[in-house]
Amino acid sequence: MRSHYTADKYHLLDLNCNSFTNDCAGFLTGGSIPAFVRDLPTDFLDTISGAALRPAGWAMYSRPSPVLPPSPGQPRTNPIASSLLEAVASQKRNNPPPQHPHQHPFPATKSLAGLMLQRPIRRRFRTLPTKPPRSRRDIHGPSGLRAVSDDSADL
Structure with missing residues (x-):
């Protein structure tokens, strides 16, 4: 089973977790999982929503090609983005937010709680x-x- 169920052979419709579970149940108990569980992906694709998602889902979950794209080398840095990030970080370091230990973290909640305490009739x-x-x-x-x-x- 190890050679049959590998990441490169996974497919949402043909060889999925239901297929694996069915084979495990057959190996361990001699039985199988119910057909309605095994056929869930196919049943979903027979619905209107499934039919609409079929092209996108088929491309997204199809088996990957054996040729991997070349891995990128050192990522290029954008000087404008780097300078903007550095400016924001230095401003945050130089001007930390004020600390108010007795201030309620959410003013709207505080005002609602105060309003509820002021109103005797609810x-x-x-x-x-x-x-x-x-x-x-x-x-x-x-x-x-x-x-x-x-x-x-x-x-």
Whole structure:
């Protein structure tokens, strides 16, 4: 099996993880995985989405060619990009961000929390726990949920 399942032989449709699992199950137990699992890639390609992805998927997951592209030598540096990167890095080193240990990290969250503490009355959408609903309309009401005013501080 080791020589049969190699990286260069992998193919999304023909020789994939389902094929490997089926062969392993056959070797270990003498059985096989269910056909609907083995045929998932083919079943997907029979759908509208699969048909649309077939050309791109076929090219992307086709077997790689045995000829590898030449490896690039030393990467070329762009002097403009290098100088821009150096300028940003030096500015960050010279002007570190101010440290405010008591400042909330997200001002919008802080203002929302403060607003919630200032408002004594809150609106909640829930059913009353002391009175069980009599019918489906009592549970959902005409608008879907029932609003209840609550003076407690918890949400």
